Amino acid sequence: MKILAIDTSGLVCAVAVAEDGRIQAEYKTDHKKTHSQMLMPMLDAMARALDLDLHTLDAIAVAEGPGSFTGLRIGASTAKGMAFALGIPVIPVPTLDAMAWQMSGTPGIICPMMDARRRQVYTALYRFREICDGTDPGNRETLRSMETLMPAAAVPAQEVLSRINEIGETVTFLGDGVPVVREIIREKCTVPYREAPAFRCRQSAAALADLAGVLMAAGKGVSAAAFTPVYLRPSQAEREAAAAAAAVSGQTAEPAEEEREPEKQLREIVIRRMTAQDVQQGVLLEEECLGQEAWSGTLFGDAVARRDTLYLMAESGGAQIGHAGIRAVCGEGEITNVCVKPVFRRQGIGEKLLRQLIHEGRRSFGIGDCTLEVRAGNTAAAGLYEKCGFVPEGRRPGFYERPSEDAVIYWLRGDF
Amino acid sequence: MMSNDVTLLAIESSCDETAAAVVRNGREVLSDIISSQIDIHTLYGGVVPEIASRKHVEAVVPCVEQALREAGVTLSGLDGVAVTCGPGLVGALLVGVSFAKAFAYSAGLPLVGVHHIDGHISACYIEEPSLEPPFLCLVASGGHSHLVRVADYGVYEILGQTRDDAAGEAFDKVARALGLGYPGGPAVDRAAREGNDTAYAFPQAKISEGGYDFSFSGLKSAVLNELNRQRMAGEEPRVSDIAASFQRAVVEVLTEHLLAAAEETGIRTLAIAGGVASNSCLRERLETACAERGLTFIRPRPVLCTDNAAMIGAAGYYAYLRGVRSDLALNAEPNLSLGTRERRYHAGKQT
Numbered sequence: 039m040k041i042l043a044i045d046t047s048g049l050v051c052a053v054a055v056a057e058d059g060r061i062q063a064e065y066k067t068d069h070k071k072t073h074s075q076m077l078m079p080m081l082d083a084m085a086r087a088l089d090l091d092l093h094t095l096d097a098i099a100v101a102e103g104p105g106s107f108t109g110l111r112i113g114a115s116t117a118k119g120m121a122f123a124l125g126i127p128v129i130p131v132p133t134l135d136a137m138a139w140q141m142s143g144t145p146g147i148i149c150p151m152m153d154a155r156r157r158q159v160y161t162a163l164y165r166f167r168e169i170c171d172g173t174d175p176g177n178r179e180t181l182r183s184m185e186t187l188m189p190a191a192a193v194p195a196q197e198v199l200s201r202i203n204e205i206g207e208t209v210t211f212l213g214d215g216v217p218v219v220r221e222i223i224r225e226k227c228t229v230p231y232r233e234a235p236a237f238r239c240r241q242s243a244a245a246l247a248d249l250a251g252v253l254m255a256a257g258k259g260v261s262a263a264a265f266t267p268v269y270l271r272p273s274q275a276e277r278e279a280a281a282a283a284a285a286v287s288g289q290t291a292e293p294a295e296e297e298r299e300p301e302k303q304l305r306e307i308v309i310r311r312m313t314a315q316d317v318q319q320g321v322l323l324e325e326e327c328l329g330q331e332a333w334s335g336t337l338f339g340d341a342v343a344r345r346d347t348l349y350l351m352a353e354s355g356g357a358q359i360g361h362a363g364i365r366a367v368c369g370e371g372e373i374t375n376v377c378v379k380p381v382f383r384r385q386g387i388g389e390k391l392l393r394q395l396i397h398e399g400r401r402s403f404g405i406g407d408c409t410l411e412v413r414a415g416n417t418a419a420a421g422l423y424e425k426c427g428f429v430p431e432g433r434r435p436g437f438y439e440r441p442s443e444d445a446v447i448y449w450l451r452g453d454f
Numbered sequence: 455m456m457s458n459d460v461t462l463l464a465i466e467s468s469c470d471e472t473a474a475a476v477v478r479n480g481r482e483v484l485s486d487i488i489s490s491q492i493d494i495h496t497l498y499g500g501v502v503p504e505i506a507s508r509k510h511v512e513a514v515v516p517c518v519e520q521a522l523r524e525a526g527v528t529l530s531g532l533d534g535v536a537v538t539c540g541p542g543l544v545g546a547l548l549v550g551v552s553f554a555k556a557f558a559y560s561a562g563l564p565l566v567g568v569h570h571i572d573g574h575i576s577a578c579y580i581e582e583p584s585l586e587p588p589f590l591c592l593v594a595s596g597g598h599s600h601l602v603r604v605a606d607y608g609v610y611e612i613l614g615q616t617r618d619d620a621a622g623e624a625f626d627k628v629a630r631a632l633g634l635g636y637p638g639g640p641a642v643d644r645a646a647r648e649g650n651d652t653a654y655a656f657p658q659a660k661i662s663e664g665g666y667d668f669s670f671s672g673l674k675s676a677v678l679n680e681l682n683r684q685r686m687a688g689e690e691p692r693v694s695d696i697a698a699s700f701q702r703a704v705v706e707v708l709t710e711h712l713l714a715a716a717e718e719t720g721i722r723t724l725a726i727a728g729g730v731a732s733n734s735c736l737r738e739r740l741e742t743a744c745a746e747r748g749l750t751f752i753r754p755r756p757v758l759c760t761d762n763a764a765m766i767g768a769a770g771y772y773a774y775l776r777g778v779r780s781d782l783a784l785n786a787e788p789n790l791s792l793g794t795r796e797r798r799y800h801a802g803k804q805t
Binding site for chain 1: 497498499500502503504505507508510511512514515516518519529540541542543544545548549550551552553554555556557558559560561597598618620623627630631675678679682781782783785786787788789791
């Protein structure tokens with residue numbers, strides 16, 4: 039039984055080949071390049087190193103989720119493409135199961151956590167029944183040796199921690215969610231805990247391949263057509279529609295993101311000029327912040343490429359978390375976009391971006407006064423602009439759509 | 455005996471249609487499967503990128519499976535895989551690109567990344583088997599408005615493009631404001647048939663000194679303002695008159711620019727492509743104008759104007775003949791521009 043395994047559910051991009059319980063190769067990177075660019079070249083390099091004839095594969099295993107939506111889809115589409123072309127099944131492996139599987143033989147509770155954004159983690163709790171004593175070849179005989187104490191869910195870290203405290207056993211944490219909630223663990227965890235070492239604290243395609251062997255033997259393979267990722271969460275549009283429906287029917291909707299405590303700032307935030315390479319992330323950020331009003335990729339790309347514009351972005355850990363743009367129009371500056379990722383709001387990132395943008399815009403284009411438009415109801419944004427010295431000077435009735443709303447025209451005259 | 459035929463599997467997932475097709479020699483469509491998500495996006499009044507991406511993952515294998523089955527082609531009968539790599543919604547594009555890379559790799563087939571607009575323009579080759587460059591093509595859809603001189607297969611000179619909204623985007627927004635629903639193009643087209651197209655003098659969607667460029671946002675705002683004014687005045691909005699007048703303003707600028715470009719370049723073959731090319735008013739207007747001037751006019755049938763994979767197979771074929779091969783690092787490029795594609799992918803050519 040030869041299985042090729044793929045995990046692109048998180049920051050790590052990983053591939054492995056396992057044959058009858060032996061890991062023949064594993065190739066894993068944790069690098070800022072996109073999974074889309076990394077995955078197939080890595081897979082090909084691994085296959086070449088092994089002189090792998092793809093037609094000898096019996097199945098393609100893939101992390102089914104939870105995880106980054108885009109990451110899951112890259113893995114899923116790749117697994118489907120291979121499995122369909124080779125006429126073999128896909129083995130969907132729950133991401134958190136595979137992560138926990140790396141800790142086979144570890145006593146106590148195993149708690150993988152992935153950063154799920156929106157102040158939540160994707161997590162689950164496991165325990166290994168048979169603890170490896172060194173004589174046992176391992177726990178791979180049957181999946182039943184790993185029991186699930188809490189099924190996969192997207193929950194606030196506090197919630198899983200209170201479950202752990204209730205169980206009252208030593209716990210091992212792993213996953214990219216751990217650094218994000220480390221402070222909460224320190225505060226709330228009442229049982230002894232440890233973090234998995236660096237070489238076992240992320241997704242592992244080797245563990246996934248190994249677990250897939252067990253699942254395949256249990257008849258869990260599916261056709262390429264039938265496989266779909268497990269996102270655990272509906273899309274934002276569906277969530278909003280459900281919240282709106284709930285509000286109408288008088289039920290309590292999920293609290294708005296802005297009402298939650300802002301995410302702890304864990305990594306340094308760098309402000310730099312945007313380039314064509316940053317546009318893709320910029321569009322995603324706009325879609326997250328503005329939904330239907332987000333600029334299209336073409337529009338954004340063209341705007342960034344223009345000579346009369348300046349675009350700055352805030353970056354944290356290689357990810358774009360905010361951006362702002364200005365365009366020089368006849369000696370005046372028109373602020374075209376200001377956007378900060380919801381979880382990073384209220385940390386002064388928008389203000390920093392805006393101030394630097396105007397400063398650099400004035401230096402580069404010699405512009406004087408600056409102007410911008412904002413939805414009349416967007417008090418948070420208005421507050422930011424006023425803080426930077428912008429003054430409301432006019433209105434454009436019904437300028438915005440969905441819902442129709444006036445635009446307030448702000449001007450910054452002179453210095454700020 | 456070796457045959458010189460080139461049979462490509464083509465995949466398209468740049469927006470809200472998952473599509474797969476098998477095309478022989480760029481012009482012979484052996485199968486053309488489109489799985490539309492329109493029903494679900496209609497609920498939200500427009501394409502929701504995350505939902506679109508999820509649907510693509512579900513639909514891609516069934517579409518490809520059906521395309522191969524209907525074409526009666528097995529993997530060994532294919533010479534390559536063509537896939538849309540941009541521009542479009544990045545999450546949506548990634549599904550097609552990831553699938554195509556893995557499929558081509560596993561089947562030992564070459565891969566050709568195709569520009570979505572290259573696809574729309576190439577739909578004309580399918581519609582009119584005798585068509586050869588040079589010709590002028592107006593590409594207007596929900597995401598694009600380009601006036602292009604097709605110098606040779608896959609060689610484009612962009613004469614004009616939109617400065618803001620795409621033509622189709624303007625149709626969608628106006629349709630939404632008029633309460634005509636989504637997608638806006640066909641809805642406005644239908645409503646306009648009942649209306650008086652000279653009821654309102656909306657501004658033309660062009661830019662002074664802008665050459666062949668378009669600007670649809672001013673026109674869109676004028677329509678919304680008029681609608682607002684009527685509502686404020688307590689009038690019942692005259693939906694079909696507004697729709698007809700708006701449509702005329704769009705059609706006029708598109709027609710005018712295309713005809714002016716024909717005159718300037720001396721090119722006698724004109725074509726339209728993209729979703730907006732299905733607009734009945736635009737088709738009639740151009741048909742008449744071209745007949746009067748003795749110009750050849752090519753308008754692909756509606757199924758070739760919407761997003762489809764057959765057109766990607768046509769564009770992919772000519773790229774394939776030119777030796778374009780995409781490597782395994784091929785990425786979805788949401789902002790891919792029509793001019794840079796070959797340079798970019800030749801550079802990354804794999805042997």
